[in-house]
Amino acid sequence: MSANVPASVDETAAFLRRGQYVGDRNLAVVVYLALKLQRPLLLEGEAGVGKTEIAKVLAAGLGRKLIRLQCHEGLDVAAALYEWNYLRQMLELRMAEISAGSTSREALAAEIFDPRFLIRRPLLQALEPHAEGPPVLLIDEIDRADEPFEAFLLEILSDFQVTVPELGTLSAAQRPIVIITSNRTREIHDALKRRCLYHWIGYPSGEREMQILAQRAPEVNEALALQVVAYVQNLRRRKLFKPPGVAESLDWAHAIVALGQHALSASLLEETLGVLLKYEEDIAAARASIDEDLNALNLRKPSLSR
Amino acid sequence: MAHLSSSLPELTRALRAGGVKIGSGSMLDANAALAAVGLAARDDVRAALCATLIRDPADLALFEHVFDAFFPLQSWTLPGSDPLTAKSKGLEAPPAARRLAQSLASRGDVQLLRGPDRHERIATGTESRLERLASKDFEQMTVAELEAARRLIAAAPARSTWRRSRRWESDSAGRSVDLKRMLRSRQTDIVLFRAPQWRPRDWVLLIDISGSMAVYSRMFLHFAHALSRGGGRIETFVFATRLTRVTRELKESDPDAAMRAVSRRVPDWDGGTRLGESLAEFSRLWGRRVLGRGAQVLLLTDGLERDGIEVLDLELARLVRSSHELVWINPLRRHAGYQPLAAGAGVLARHAHRNASAHNLDTILDLARMLGPRV
Ligand SMILES: Nc1ncnc2c1ncn2[C@@H]1O[C@H](COP(=O)(O)OP(=O)(O)O)[C@@H](O)[C@H]1O
Ligand SMILES: [Mg+2]
Numbered sequence: 001m002s003a004n005v006p007a008s009v010d011e012t013a014a015f016l017r018r019g020q021y022v023g024d025r026n027l028a029v030v031v032y033l034a035l036k037l038q039r040p041l042l043l044e045g046e047a048g049v050g051k052t053e054i055a056k057v058l059a060a061g062l063g064r065k066l067i068r069l070q071c072h073e074g075l076d077v078a079a080a081l082y083e084w085n086y087l088r089q090m091l092e093l094r095m096a097e098i099s100a101g102s103t104s105r106e107a108l109a110a111e112i113f114d115p116r117f118l119i120r121r122p123l124l125q126a127l128e129p130h131a132e133g134p135p136v137l138l139i140d141e142i143d144r145a146d147e148p149f150e151a152f153l154l155e156i157l158s159d160f161q162v163t164v165p166e167l168g169t170l171s172a173a174q175r176p177i178v179i180i181t182s183n184r185t186r187e188i189h190d191a192l193k194r195r196c197l198y199h200w201i202g203y204p205s206g207e208r209e210m211q212i213l214a215q216r217a218p219e220v221n222e223a224l225a226l227q228v229v230a231y232v233q234n235l236r237r238r239k240l241f242k243p244p245g246v247a248e249s250l251d252w253a254h255a256i257v258a259l260g261q262h263a264l265s266a267s268l269l270e271e272t273l274g275v276l277l278k279y280e281e282d283i284a285a286a287r288a289s290i291d292e293d294l295n296a297l298n299l300r301k302p303s304l305s306r
Numbered sequence: 307m308a309h310l311s312s313s314l315p316e317l318t319r320a321l322r323a324g325g326v327k328i329g330s331g332s333m334l335d336a337n338a339a340l341a342a343v344g345l346a347a348r349d350d351v352r353a354a355l356c357a358t359l360i361r362d363p364a365d366l367a368l369f370e371h372v373f374d375a376f377f378p379l380q381s382w383t384l385p386g387s388d389p390l391t392a393k394s395k396g397l398e399a400p401p402a403a404r405r406l407a408q409s410l411a412s413r414g415d416v417q418l419l420r421g422p423d424r425h426e427r428i429a430t431g432t433e434s435r436l437e438r439l440a441s442k443d444f445e446q447m448t449v450a451e452l453e454a455a456r457r458l459i460a461a462a463p464a465r466s467t468w469r470r471s472r473r474w475e476s477d478s479a480g481r482s483v484d485l486k487r488m489l490r491s492r493q494t495d496i497v498l499f500r501a502p503q504w505r506p507r508d509w510v511l512l513i514d515i516s517g518s519m520a521v522y523s524r525m526f527l528h529f530a531h532a533l534s535r536g537g538g539r540i541e542t543f544v545f546a547t548r549l550t551r552v553t554r555e556l557k558e559s560d561p562d563a564a565m566r567a568v569s570r571r572v573p574d575w576d577g578g579t580r581l582g583e584s585l586a587e588f589s590r591l592w593g594r595r596v597l598g599r600g601a602q603v604l605l606l607t608d609g610l611e612r613d614g615i616e617v618l619d620l621e622l623a624r625l626v627r628s629s630h631e632l633v634w635i636n637p638l639r640r641h642a643g644y645q646p647l648a649a650g651a652g653v654l655a656r657h658a659h660r661n662a663s664a665h666n667l668d669t670i671l672d673l674a675r676m677l678g679p680r681v
Contacts, residue, residue: 029343030357
C-alpha cells in the first residue's frame, strides 16, 4: 500500500509535516527535487540534527521499505553489497567430492555459485524489486567509511546496477530513493557529492526546536519546553567539544518529565546534564555555570529568535 | 524571470571566482532543478540552485551573498526585470565578496608557481623576483610581500604519505590467503594471496602561536589551511598557554574568513608558551581520537619553553609513542649555526624523528615536498 509521491514543493512540505518532521522550506525543496529528479540526496550536519530521521519519515510516509546501510571503518563490498557463503560452498564442494567422485570440476563450480549461497547485503537488496515500490536506501554516516568505498558507491549510484561475476549483471528495474548522511568528520569526495543533491542541516532555531519538541515530546508542557530549549540553545553558543543535538534535547526533556519535574533547577541540572552532554569536559564546563545560566533563563524571557 | 536561466552561467562564474568548485554537470542539474520547482518563488529558486551548485557548508555564505546580489528581493516581482542588471550593485560586505571582486586580478605569482616549468619563469623575467621572495625571511617581508607569499602557500601542492589500512586487496606477494578469490576463480589448488591496502596517512598539526612565533605561526596557519582544503584527514591545533582545536575553522574555503574564524576561536594569541602543558592537554583530550591510525605529527614551535622540562619530556615521549612520526618545525633554524641549546629545544631535538624549518617560502614549500610520498 504505497502512498503517492508528493508532486510539488508544497505537497512535499505537507508530507514532511504529516511525518511529524519539522523542516524549513529549503528542505522541502531538496526533498522534492530528489524525488522528482531521482537523484541521491546527501544530507550533512552535526550529529543529532535529524538527518537519519528524514529517510525514516520518507519510507514511512511513502509506505516503502527502509533499507539501511550503516557505514563504519573497513566497510567493504562483502558487507555492503553481497558475499558468497564460503563455508557452505566449501562444505558443498567436499560433500560432492565424497559422494560422487565422478562429477566434473566445472559442474561443481556452477553448482556452488548458486543464488542460494549468496548473502544479500543492503545495497543489493535495494536494487531488487519490491512489491510496495522502490525502497528508501539510507546510506548512513558515510564519513565513517573509508574513501575507496565512496568510489565503489559512486559506481552503483551511477547506473544502479551491479555485476556479480558468477551470476551476471543485476540492475534495478526502478531506482531506489537514496539518502546519504554525513556527520562531516571528514570531507566526502567531490565526485560522489556531484552525483547527489546537497543539503546542509544546521541546528534548528529556538522557534523550530520548540515545534520539534511539541511534535516529538508532546507530554512536555510548553513552559518546561521553553526552558529546555532556551538552555540548550545557550549551550550551543558555547565552545563545547560536542554541543547537544536535537536528539539530546528530546532525551533530556523526556528524562525531566520521567523524574516528575516541571521546571529546571540547579539540582535537576546536576543530576541530568549527562543526558545532554556526552563528554566529561563539556559536563564540567556546563556544571561550572549552572547558577548563572539559570538566572539568565529566569531574568529575561528566553529569546527564541534565530 | 525569463532571463533567469540565461544568467545562470554568470552566477556560476561569480561563484567559481569565489573559489566554489562547480562542474558543467552541476549546471545541467541546476537547470533541471529550476525546471522542476518553477521560477515563481524566489526562495524555492534559491534552494534549488543551492542544492545543485553548493556542496560545502563553508560556501553557503558566499552563495547567499552572490544570489542576493544577482537577484535582489525587490527585483523579483518586477515584470520584465532582468536580474542580471542587478549584479553590479551589492558585493560590498564580507571577505568572500571582496575576494570575488579581486580574485581574477593579479594572479601572476600563483600561476607562476603552478607552472611546472622553470624555463617559463625565466622567460617571463620574473624568476629572480620570485626566487628572492621565496628565500626572504617572513619577518623581513613587507605587507605586500607577505600577501604574495600567502597566495603562493595557498597554491602549494602537498600530497599525503601512506599508511596500511584494515582493508585488503589481492597481492601475489601478500602473506594472507585470499579464500574469496580462490573460490571465485573456481579452483582451490592454487593458493592466492592478499595484502592490506595503503591509505593516505593522517596528519596532526600542532602550532605554537605564542608571542615569539608571531609571523611564522600565522604563515604556517595559511599552509595548514591549504592542506586542510586538499582532502585527507588533517587535524589542526594551536596553542600558547592553552590548546585550541581549529580543524573546523580551517575548513572555511575563504582564507581570510578562515583566519578570522581561527582568531575568534583562540583566546590567547601571542601569549606566553606552555608547551608541555599544551601537549598534555592534547594527549588527554585528543590523542586517542586523532592519533589512532598512525598519524604524522608536525609540531611548529621554537621550543622556548617557560614551564617545567620534565612535563615536556614526558609528553613528547608519549606523543612519539602514539604517532607514526614526529616532525619538529623550528623557525629558529633560520639562523646559521643554530643549536638546540635551550632546555626545551634540547628535549625536542632528542625526541623528534625529523627537523625542518618554516621561516620562509622555500622551507614551507620544501615541507610540502617532504610530506610527499616516500617509498
Ligand atoms: N526536524 C526534526 N523534526 C522532528 N524530529 C526531529 C527533527 N530533528 C531531529 N529530530 C529528532 O531527533 C532525533 C535524532 O535525529 P537523527 O535523525 O537521528 O539525527 P542525525 O541523523 O542527524 O544524527 C530523531 O529521533 C528525531 O526524533
Ligand atoms: Mg544519524
